Amino acid sequence: MQLSDTKTLIVERGNKKVYDLGDQIAKVFNETKPVSDIFNEALNLARINECGIASPRVLEVSEVQGGGWGLLTEKVPGRTLAELMEEDPSKFYEYLERFVDLQIDVHTHRSPLLPRQRDKYARMIDGLDTLNATQRYNLLERLDGMKRHRRVCHGDFNPTNVIVGADGELAICDWAHATQGSPAADAAMTYLLFALTDTQQADAYLELFCERADEPMQVVRQWLPIIAASELARKRPDQDAEFLMSWIDVFDYQ
Ligand SMILES: Nc1ncnc2c1ncn2[C@@H]1O[C@H](COP(=O)(O)OP(=O)(O)OP(=O)(O)O)[C@@H](O)[C@H]1O
Ligand SMILES: [Mg+2]
Structure with missing residues (x-):
């Protein structure tokens, strides 16, 4: 996953930062976060997408250039x-x-x-x-x-x-x-x-x-x-x- 220079930071917490990439949202975790937790969040979201609950579509889990792993979802404007x-x-x-x-x-x-x-x-x-x-x-x-x-x-x-x-x-x-x-x-x-x-x-x-x-x-x-x-x-x-x-x-x- 590559984060563009035009990204804006939405929130920063202990072990993660959430970025607005325009039409996508990237949740980027630091090294202390088990990678399996990030895949688990993505899998949960995929299941939620599939059962028809209004939720952002899951797009990608991958290593982020510059460090850590990230979860990419579609942005819900609002x-x-x-x-x-x-x-x-x-x-x-x-x-x-x-x-x-x-x-x-x-x-x-x-x-x-x-x-x-x-x-x-x-x-x-x-x-x-x-x-x-x-x-x-x-x-x-x-x-x-x-x-x-x-x-x-x-x-x-x-x-x-x-x-x-x-x-x-x-x-x-x-x-x-x-x-x-x-x-x-x-x-x-x-x-x-x-x-x-x-x-x-x-x-x-x-x-x-x-x-x-x-x-x-x-x-x-x-x-x-x-x-x-x-x-x-x-x-x-x-x-x-x-x-x-x-x-x-x-x-x-x-
Ligand atoms: N797909 C999305 N579309 C629009 N806004 C989003 C989306 N995902 C996250 N956000 C915004 O980013 C904020 C933080 O994201 P999120 O709630 O996923 O992280 P978090 O609360 O830090 O996570 P956790 O509860 O797992 O610690 C949300 O409150 C929301 O404002
Ligand atoms: Mg939240």
């Missing part, structure tokens, strides 16, 4: 829902309704070869060195007791990953964490991602999701310690580890 929500807070609820309806629509899809959510969370909890054996056992037992589903779940569904096109159509990017599993678990992740910055927005989201998806709020809440633990395992640079631990501890001895 602005993210996060930008629009921030620009006009009076429209937050209106945007939230579209956001929730879009997530519920994703959950109507099936993709039988996507990774299994349950396996992924179990693996992440198992590998968490910041939890002791008792805490890990509690979480794995809780995970085992949750009802089994096989719905497409984005796994990182938040307004920065939803693009609003010029025609108002919505598309979803960033399928690195996609699985097939429980919609309530996916909603718990979205709730937690909102709650990391704004608990009022998180509560408004949860109420609306449960209402529209006809999902009991208790089920989403039951997933929260599991989701908090898996988010802790991702070790994102901007992550609030103390906050996530509090979500795990609350349910520790219930």
Whole structure:
């Protein structure tokens, strides 16, 4: 993959940079990122493209001239829902309704070869060195007791990953964490991602999701310690580890 001189940087995070190449987007990772993770994100995206969910088309995974590996996708022109929500807070609820309806629509899809959510969370909890054996056992037992589903779940569904096109159509990017599993678990992740910055927005989201998806709020809440633990395992640079631990501890001895 060759990046043109006219590229513009969209975001820079710990181990990657995302570039706008005009009509394509390149997500370029540094050497610490396992190449298999990048192929996995591309494979997830290909499966999502094939099941008919509005998403950028996957184009290429290859070594980038100058270092690292990159994932190339078609650009969806538009602005993210996060930008629009921030620009006009009076429209937050209106945007939230579209956001929730879009997530519920994703959950109507099936993709039988996507990774299994349950396996992924179990693996992440198992590998968490910041939890002791008792805490890990509690979480794995809780995970085992949750009802089994096989719905497409984005796994990182938040307004920065939803693009609003010029025609108002919505598309979803960033399928690195996609699985097939429980919609309530996916909603718990979205709730937690909102709650990391704004608990009022998180509560408004949860109420609306449960209402529209006809999902009991208790089920989403039951997933929260599991989701908090898996988010802790991702070790994102901007992550609030103390906050996530509090979500795990609350349910520790219930
Ligand atoms: N195909 C695309 N079309 C338009 N914009 C895109 C596309 N892919 C990514 N973007 C923009 O780039 C931003 C970052 O990309 P992306 O969400 O894939 O990375 P990330 O959030 O850093 O990834 P991760 O959650 O895996 O750490 C998005 O929020 C979106 O604004
Ligand atoms: Mg993203």
